[in-house]
Amino acid sequence: MSEAFPSVRTEIGGVKVAELAERFGTPLYVYDAAVIRQRIAELRQFDVIRYAQKACSNLAVLALVRKEGAVVDAVSAGEICRALAAGFPPTADPPPIVYCADIFDRTSLQLIIDKGIHVNCGSMDMIGQYGRLAPGREITLRINPGFGHGHSQKTNTGGHHSKHGIWYEDLPEAITLAERWGLSVTGLHMHIGSGSDFDHLAQVCSAMEQAVRQAGGRIRSISGGGGLPVPYRPGEARIDVHRYFQLWDGTRRRLEQALGHPLRLEIEPGRYLVAESGFLITEIRAVKRQGPNSFYLVDAGFNCLARPILYGAYHHMSIAYRHRTEEESLQEVIVGGPLCESGDIFTQREGGFVDKRPLPAARVGDWLVIECAGAYGFTMASNYNSHPLPAEVLVMDGVPYLVRRRQAWEELFAGEEIPQVLR
Ligand code: LLP
DSSP states (O other), X not given: OOTTSOSBOOEETTEEHHHHHHHHOSSEEEEEHHHHHHHHHHTTTSSEEEEEGGGOOOHHHHHHHXXXXXXXXXXXXXXXXXXXXXXXXSOOSSOSEEEEESOOOHHHHHHHHHXXXXXXXXXXXXXXXHHHHSTTOEXXXXXXXSOOOOSXXXXXXXXXXXXXXXXXXXXXXXXXXXXXXXXXXXXXXXXXXXXXXXXXXXXXXXXXXXXXXXXXXXXXXXXXXXXXXXXXXXXXXXXXXXXXXXXXXXXXXXXHHHXXXXXXXXXXXXXXXXXXXXXXXXXXXEEEEETTEEEEEESOOTTTOOHHHHHOOOOOEEEEOSSOOSOOOEEEEEEEOSSSSTTOBSSBOTTSOBOOEEXXXXXXXXXXXXXXXXXXXXXXXXXXXXXXXXXXXXXXXXXXXXXEOOOOHHHHSTTOOOOGGGO
């Protein structure tokens, strides 16, 4: 198997898997900083790389992204607080933090007003609610271009079934509404879905071109959103980011000519920056047969990585041996976790159909590494079945840094209380 998809993995970022597992325990998320740096470097042609932190929002990862010159988006008050804690200033040009959502909850609205965070409005209601409290500020608008595409129907964020963005036909009305509230619309944004493909992403360019022509000379920045896919399986090609940039750059240049002033070109990737940097190290705790099927049961379940049960997402897996070095022959296995729920299977297709995976023969005590897990892995983890959240490690220049310790038992029920009458 190719180097990117090994069936036996001995190290991550130059550190032995065995060392990571023994020192920090399992289940464990490990991120290789070199991969994140590399992906940011590939996108540097864009004026602004705005990292969609929902993919992986550990403070150390945000700080790394900041040091590499990228900025962030935020979809909640919590994500704004994370960005501030990771050292992003609340305001600057371009805005270091942009709140990009379809609603304000009351907490996020207040925080945004207090800190002066830039807002990308995804609904008409946001415009009125913001204008009432902060007239005179600049906003950008998230436009739903009328179509969308994602790796799963659940990650498609465009079209008339999607709740996201302001419907493209309502753009003139949105601008009028903003102006009525004293807000100036200075940019447009479109994000059609997550894990899309080149052809669909390319269609956004012409939708953006039409929208900007309609919005006119007030527009100073455009954002193509995120959604860039990564190769999750052997044989999947990497998206041609240079070609993607050229398409956007062409759109930008034509619009600059039409408007007579420069336009800032933003991109907003989440997965593309972090997916391939991340590994979930688990320990095999049982090897069992059920009739004709073999199972590896590991100490992480969909409490740690929900993508397979949610979307039938495919993650490559490899084995790290505890004592042996020779790779053993491949066998077809089903990989499951510890949760008391039959859907707790990592090898499943969308719809919940269980698949088998060729993996090297392994024993209890060996490690199974779930790969390409840096995006929407830890951030979608939960405490289901009262499992603590896993620890996270960032490997930089061959050194593993613990960037989040494993959750302690007491933290599982911190905040809960037994009323006096039940004591
Ligand atoms: N911008 C906006 C407005 C978004 O809603 C998203 C993702 C992104 C950027 C980043 O998309 P990316 O470049 O990462 O594809 N949990 C799903 C993905 C949900 C994405 C939600 N929004 C998954 O595990 O595949």
